[in-house]
Amino acid sequence: MSNINGKVYAMNAITPMKPWKTWIVRVILFLLGLLKSLRQTVIDLSFIEFARWVVLPRGGFPFLGNGQKREDLRYDYLLFFSNFNGTWNQYIDAFSAVLSKGLNLIWNWSEKFPGSVPVTIFKEYIARVQFDTDYYYTAYPHATANDVKSAHIVQSSLDSLSLVAGQCSPEQFADAYLQFVLQVQTHLGETGDAPIAG
Amino acid sequence: MPNKNGSVYGLTILSPIIEDKSATPSHDLQIRNYLAHLSTREESPFAQAPGTHLARLVVMDDVIYVGAPACEDHLKSKYLIFESNCDGDLDSYLSGLAENIPDHLDAVWKHCVGYPGAVNRPAFINYMKACQLDTTFFFAAVNDKTVTETLRALQTQNAVADFIATHQGVDAVTLQREFIEFVAHLKAMPPPKPGSMGPHRDIKTGGRNE
Helix, strand or coil, rough: CCCCCEEEEEEEEEECCCCCHHHHHHHHHHHHHHHHHHHHHHHHHHEEEEEEEEEEEECCCCCCCCCCCCCCCEEEEEEEEEEEEHHHHHHHHHHHCCCCCHHHHHCCCCCCCCCCHHHHHHHHHHHEEEEEHHHEEECCCCHHHHHHHHHHHHHHHHHHHHHHHHHHCCHHHHHHHHHHHHHHHHHHCCCCCCCCCC | CCCHHHEEEEEEEEEEEEECCCCCCCCHHHHHHHCCCCCCCCHHHHCCCCCCEEEEEEEEEECCCCCCCCCCCCCCCCEEEEEEEEECCCHHHHCCCCHHCHHHHHHHHCCCCCCCCCCCCCHHHHHHHHHHEEECCCCCCCCCCHHHHHHEEEEEEEHHHHHHHHHCCCCCCCCCCCHHHHHHHHHHEEECCCCCCCCCCCCCCCCCCC
């Protein structure tokens, strides 16, 4: 069992919701998908590589027959899966400090959700509804979300420069190379082992 | 349903695990035991099959009770959760898994109800789709690059940093010549293997304050 691989942490959480509240969550998540302005803070925080919410109705658990008993549940469930950089504490602290309104909008419909502020009881709730990952794989364990974004900027800039590199004079190339360095200089941080959080 | 964000697919699968009181150890424990010994580096099954950015496998024992006045719910089955963030369309991805890592798939999913085996490709894909949940909201920080493109970009990033560091103050003629050689060399290099360059796996003790 490990929730961590390199610089990424896998979080799984499941919370019960009264079925009549499920549709409110669906509408909120639909609007979140529709309106980029609502997602901007998550994009700006930039430590989430991938994340998803799944609304799972009480009758929506896969049923395959073959001796499997059909589920008989009182609640619908909200599943949350996140792949984030940094430690659990850093993640929850940042969410509570910066995204409290957004989190409340999504999780207020879950049973016993205490609100994302103050952070201590919010953490207690998350710890209660979280369950651990048995196997976690990432294709690029040494890289964070920011590393990946930066790497693609460097790649794109390099591709542009390489297109003209053989077609100009050395002086013209030197000027273009200087512009290239200026473009990529803030995107060249080293990847490697994750730092130990203190 | 937003299973896709850009060109990235957010796959969520819940497979019911066989409940057989005569099985020792139980099927969920056999899955956990297999997963505990599986590499998370370039030998990982997900590194051998194409298209997986990040993936996890989780045995969900039950839903979680949050305390009174909420009611206590319990599942009748345990479920294997497969959460994957992958390239391309679903059929191609599942076909790639079945083609490249059938033994691993069978070793894990043979403990799940109704699993037909990876060798029967259409049945395998139908089974996975029968267990699939639609994602309600899917976020991807980078949603327009494949795994290979990202690995190559990370390789380029490191190489460019080295090139810039070692070519400060170089005259224009040399700079141009060596840059062209550098780009050609970089393009000829194979991209890093998925899952490589990562740390060796340590078994962690839990999921809270790591």
